[in-house]
Amino acid sequence: MKYDEIMVRYGELSTKGRNKKTFTDRLGENVRRALHGIDQVKVHARPDRLHIILNGADSDLVMERLAKVFGIQSFSPSLKVTKDFAAVAQAAIAMMNEQLSDGEKKTFKVETKRQDHQFELDTFQMNRQLGGALLKAFDGQLTVDVHHPDITIWVDVRLNGIFLTSEIIPGAGGLPVGTAGKGMMMLSGGIDSPVAAYLAMKRGVSLEMVHFYSPPYTSEQALAKSKQLTAKLAQYSGQIKFIQVPFTEIQETVKEQSPEGFLMTIQRRFMLRLATAIAKQRHGLAVFNGESLGQVASQTMNSMVAINDVTSFPVLRPVLSYDKTEIIKIAEQIDTYDLSILPYEDCCTVFTPPSPKTKPNLEKTRYYEQQLDVDGLMERALAGIKITEIHPGDDFLNANQDVFAELL
Numbered sequence: 001m002k003y004d005e006i007m008v009r010y011g012e013l014s015t016k017g018r019n020k021k022t023f024t025d026r027l028g029e030n031v032r033r034a035l036h037g038i039d040q041v042k043v044h045a046r047p048d049r050l051h052i053i054l055n056g057a058d059s060d061l062v063m064e065r066l067a068k069v070f071g072i073q074s075f076s077p078s079l080k081v082t083k084d085f086a087a088v089a090q091a092a093i094a095m096m097n098e099q100l101s102d103g104e105k106k107t108f109k110v111e112t113k114r115q116d117h118q119f120e121l122d123t124f125q126m127n128r129q130l131g132g133a134l135l136k137a138f139d140g141q142l143t144v145d146v147h148h149p150d151i152t153i154w155v156d157v158r159l160n161g162i163f164l165t166s167e168i169i170p171g172a173g174g175l176p177v178g179t180a181g182k183g184m185m186m187l188s189g190g191i192d193s194p195v196a197a198y199l200a201m202k203r204g205v206s207l208e209m210v211h212f213y214s215p216p217y218t219s220e221q222a223l224a225k226s227k228q229l230t231a232k233l234a235q236y237s238g239q240i241k242f243i244q245v246p247f248t249e250i251q252e253t254v255k256e257q258s259p260e261g262f263l264m265t266i267q268r269r270f271m272l273r274l275a276t277a278i279a280k281q282r283h284g285l286a287v288f289n290g291e292s293l294g295q296v297a298s299q300t301m302n303s304m305v306a307i308n309d310v311t312s313f314p315v316l317r318p319v320l321s322y323d324k325t326e327i328i329k330i331a332e333q334i335d336t337y338d339l340s341i342l343p344y345e346d347c348c349t350v351f352t353p354p355s356p357k358t359k360p361n362l363e364k365t366r367y368y369e370q371q372l373d374v375d376g377l378m379e380r381a382l383a384g385i386k387i388t389e390i391h392p393g394d395d396f397l398n399a400n401q402d403v404f405a406e407l408l
């Protein structure tokens, strides 16, 4: 069906009182960004609803992109007709036709809302007359059920025309990305951190990805994979800055100079210190990671105490209380799982000792770390940072197809 408009209902943001305009403006901007390249559409973010005027654009494509924009409760593809009952009836019959296969019997109701009180029919009259027209057109196939209908035709009599829809499609929920401030996401190539990133963005956080890599111990493919995950996540937020931080010197030094039981904790402290320093430079308000309580040695509360010691920034862990199976389920939903399980060598895996401490002692950790040139190592890692801007749909893996084929 050739729809004229997609009508969008706001999610939680409609409860935000005086901040509402900031939220609706931001959502409007995010929707425009998500529809980038579909030039003929017009987006109007009004206080009560957001309207996307299609001007002939493919409604399926628009809705596919819209389904990934946070801050939307639901949306409905709509037909627009002139303020004339015959035109309304014709559009409703066409809509019903789409929903009924030959000879199928269904129940229905018409539900009208009227903004234009000058229109000749009130809501009750419209419900009755349009219901009658549909019963006549689909004689024997349709019966009215006002309580639990199979199909509802919603009619909205507005000042600029009459809009009809028969579908309410659930949106992504959450809050518009950007309304909760900026955070630094520690993104590995694993399963958990992309899911944590998705959940943080869902609560309105605008993320920049911080990725530690250790050439030659980690390969170009491992880096490409993290970038590809970022491109997937960018579908939910628009472009994302990807900050790659060289971590080789730190890992080699820690491995060489620290006792084996403390390698992991000290490496993690460097990661968090670097993520905090980057957040400070780039006006981020918090650091996010993909830790889930008790999952591995570095994710016990004792380890968190020893690692968190290096920062005064909030370290937020969106998947903290999720089981692995729950995390995997989300990863599958957001289509990051297949990428995450591609075999690759993470900088942590390469340097992880066989038996890291699950209860590292904070004083001893500090003591062993003091033996290292922490400031120099930090300075050189920060000086080697490279930042790229990643857009939804960017392709890093196919650009590396040959090397990737070797991995599979």
Ligand SMILES: Nc1ncnc2c1ncn2[C@@H]1O[C@H](COP(=O)(O)OP(=O)(O)OP(=O)(O)O)[C@@H](O)[C@H]1O
Residues within 6 Å of the ligand: 185, 186, 187, 188, 189, 190, 191, 192, 193, 194, 210, 211, 212, 213, 288, 289, 290, 291, 292, 295, 296, 298, 346, 347, 348
């Ligand atoms: N190379 C890396 N670059 C950036 N962040 C990292 C890197 N490795 C680990 N992290 C961060 O530390 C968290 C814990 O890492 P770890 O490897 O212990 O756990 P994980 O549960 O396997 O997480 P993931 O599946 O996200 O890799 C990750 O979720 C991520 O936020």
